[in-house]
Amino acid sequence: MIKLFYAPGTCALAPHIVLEWIGEPYELEKVQLGSPEYLKINPLGQVPAMIDGDSDVMNQPDAILKYLAQKYPDAKLGSNGTLQDAYELNRWLAFFTGDFHPAFYPYFRPNRYWIEEDENAHKTIKEAPYKLIVRVFAHLNNHLEGKDYIVGDRLTVADPYAFAMIRWGNYIPNKPLSDYANVFRFYQQFKQDNAVQRAMSQQGIK
Ligand SMILES: N[C@@H](CCC(=O)N[C@@H](CS)C(=O)NCC(=O)O)C(=O)O
Known part of the structure; x- marks a missing residue:
């Protein structure tokens, strides 16, 4: 098991x-x-x-x-077998692993990025990733224009990966998820799924 x-x-x-x-x-x-x-x-x-x-x-x-x-x-939930589709799935999994997730590292774990106990430096480190976070959200938002899924027109393992990380956007102050209309729509729809709720x-x- x-x-x-x-x-x-x-x-x-x-x-x-x-x-x-x-x-x-x-x-x-x-x-x-x-x-x-x-x-x-x-x-x-x-x-x-x-x-x-x-x-x-x-x-x-x-x-x-x-x-x-x-x-x-x-x-x-995987690739549909075509070379292009396999590439798309790998590309988006790589984006979430390599760009989206790391954009949040300093936000969630700022103490890993400072070497002095300086309050100002801590604030800077916590807020500096906002630029990267905005970039990855904007990229995903463009991609989701007119689309319900990350890859093609069906669910794949890339969708729950996206969902788990989009959810973190709720923690960013003064930047509601609804600022990214397509991401927000994807998030709201996905959240309705029974398995997701379980x-x-x-x-x-x-
Ligand atoms: N590259 C990581 C990706 C997973 C990851 O970073 N998970 C986060 C939670 S979303 C974590 O465990 N963070 C705690 C830490 O980095 O110590 C892995 O080895 O699996």
Whole structure:
């Protein structure tokens, strides 16, 4: 059986939603990021991590998402098999992993980026990522013009990955998600999905 390690509201929400869609039994374990117990499972201390039966511990959200899509082809959440579609899926997973997610790192973990206890420097570090956050949201907003899904005209594992991170936009002061009309529409629609609601309620998040 698959076991997913998660912390509420993190990018682990993406594989959690996918597991709900797939509908096979799985286990869920809530962990404390970076705790000594969890470091024994994932030496990076990050989530998501996943074990499938007697597999090694897997990590990296995009790799886990692709694994699930490939393991359960009937769920049709991966590439449709054309070269162009595979490229599109990889491109968007790479965007979320390589651009969108890191834009938030200094916002969520500013203490990793300062070397002095200086209040002004701390404020600057926390606010500096806003420029990058605006850039990734604007890019996604342009992409979603007239579109309901990240890749093609169907659900893929890229959609819950997008959703988990778009949700973080709610924490940015003075920049409501509704400023990005297409992103906001995508977010609101996606939130209606029963599996998404189940995963969010299991994690205790809104
Ligand atoms: N590259 C990371 C991506 C996952 C990631 O950064 N997860 C965040 C939560 S969304 C995390 O665990 N942050 C805690 C930390 O970086 O210590 C991995 O190894 O899986």
